[in-house]
Amino acid sequence: MMKRGWYIIAGALLVVLMIGAGCTTVKTETQDNLTFYTEQYPPYNYLENDTPTGIMVDMLNSTMKEMGKGPADIRVACWTSAYQTVLTTPNTVLFATSRTSDRESLFKWAGPVLTEKAVVFSYRERPVVVNGTDDLKHYRIGVEADDAAIGKLLDQGVPKDQIVIAPDPLTMIQQTQNGTTDLFAYGEGAGHFWIAQSGTRPGLFSTVATIGEDPVYYAFNRNTSDQTVQAFQQALNQTTQKDLDQILAKYLPEYGLARLNYLTEEARPYNFEANGTAQGISVDLLRAALSRLDVPENATSVRVVPWTEGYASAQNNSSTVLFSTSRTPDRENLFQWAGPIGRNDYVLFADQTRKITITNTTDLTRYRIGAVTDDITVQYLADHGVTKDRLILDSDAASAARRLASGETDLFAYAALPGRLVLNSTVSDPERFQEVYTIGGGDFYYAFNRNVSPLLVSAFQHGLDDVKNQKDQNGVSDYERIMYRYTAVRSSTSGVNESQVTALINRTSTDLAGDATGTLRRINAGEAPYRDQTQKDLYVFVYDTNVTMVAHADNPTLVGTNYHNKTDVTGYPFRDRIVQGALKNTTGWVDYVYTNPTDFNLFNKTTYYRLVRGSDNRDYVVCAGTFKENST
DSSP states (O other): OOOGGGGGHHHHGGGTOOOOSSOOOEEOOOSSSOEEEEOSBTTTBEEETTEEESHHHHHHHHHHHHTTOOSOEEEEOOHHHHHHHHHHSTTEEEEEEEOOTTTGGGEEEEEEEEEEEEEEEEETTSOOOOSSGGGGGGSOEEEETTOTHHHHHHHTTOOGGGEEEESSHHHHHHHHHHTSOSEEEEEHHHHHHHHHHTTOOTTSEEEEEEEEEEEEEEEEETTSOHHHHHHHHHHHHHHHHHHHHHHHHHHOHHHHGGGSEEEEOOBTTTBEEETTEEESHHHHHHHHHHHHTTOOGGGOOEEEOOHHHHHHHHHHOTTEEEEEEEOOTTTGGGSEEEEEEEEEEEEEEEEGGGTOOOOSGGGGGGSOEEEETTOHHHHHHHHTTOOGGGEEEESSHHHHHHHHHHTSOSEEEEEHHHHHHHHHHHSSOGGGEEEEEEEEEEEEEEEEOTTSOHHHHHHHHHHHHHHHHOBOTTSOBHHHHHHHHHSOOBOOOOSOOHHHHHHHHHHHHHHHHHOHHHHHHHHHTTOTTTBOSSOTTOBOEEEETTSBEEEESSOGGGTTOBOTTOOOTTSOOHHHHHHHHHHHHSEEEEEEEEEOTTSSSEEEEEEEEEEEEOTTSOEEEEEEEEEOSSOO
């Protein structure tokens, strides 16, 4: 039931939570004589602005209401403290608690509510080989005291002396980072949450094995009367029937995101309707991100509507997502945002036979300008001093394009690439119309209604990031494949020049020769100078001589992967060419196709490499690149 999609909210919870990493007990008052203990364990139970929340908390409060009682008396503490308290103190209850054979007689049980997956995490900077649970017995594995993972590891044959007990999740994570342990075992969602809470850069930990899935319960002190436990169980059963689906939709993306309405407009190549279905870059990215979150493909649909209709619905309908939406200061507080999807220049098209020339914004006031109601170009034109009486607005871009062709307007304001495509498909002689002036530019996003749960928006953002950053078995991301499907590879005038690239390579090579371990760690942390803080497309990445990525300043999720025989989106094995060139010539350049972190398309890139011997006596291939102005 609980698949990989829901745990992505764990890192995202940092956006909406204000919590402490310590073990201070937080209490909420109640009229009931039971005291409930829990821990920080998203998405089941956690603190949001010092208030207990989560699936199990909401289910508990609904159950108490079903019993005719007030809100539960909930105390949030460290797991070991909470566990020991409920073992020894009458009228106490512990949640969310895995019901295992070794715990069966220690408590009385009410539930189950959900199923929890326990997994083993590895640290990418210290890769280990785990092809199955049998391999776990070869490693030191950290666990939290009194956690059910201890029994699961013993069941998998891990020797007791290789299980390292930690007092809390943060200590457990730190021990894996500093080499005290090789791995750590924890609940999947909560593990990702605590990794994010530790300050570790996203992507440096990954799951390598699943060690069990257990139902989670409310565990009552064993001296609690059977009558009390049975009454709670009956009320919980009623709550499960009435409220569970709604509660799950609030916290778990595979439920909540499936219930939203997704609206877009006709704006090729990003979103359009063909053969009765929505297609395009933004649509495919949406579906890929939802797939990463285990949202069933048939659970959602995308409707192509006039922009004005979609824009109004996204503001007024609490379950609506609108895309592709330019994110501007004027719109910032109208929506919640996930993205970016891409970047557009917004331009004015004119009939070139009329010889219209615009050299400054004052020239704009002389012309009748067509645009789409509520489109971002309307705001850009207003910023340039164009008054409403100079605008002729339509509900869709095709109508505005036809007005330009008929002479009803002098100029047509729209995004550059979609504008060109709408002219191509709408007017009989589209080559007659050319861009004459740029009025603005910026990134565009998925715009969520403000009442959508922030957890769902953040989960979607993490799913979208995975689509962009994670490479498949061929070395290509879903994002690259989607872009390549709809657009041509571009050339770009990068702000980074070749002298900056070679200087960065030389600096990194010197640092590796002096302190290989420390330098690789700082690269993976994205520190300067290995990742330029102002020019985001200037960064270092490092292979070993087997074409395994050992450090990446921009995308650490690539670390630990072997890229031998893996290619760019065009099928070119550039990584092999880099390493082969370094082993043969020490230094050189390789050209290939790649994404630019400062833009959102495919570009021609050239990378400089250098073979260097590290202080650990290992050979490394240090790389950095720039995006090319002209394809070669």
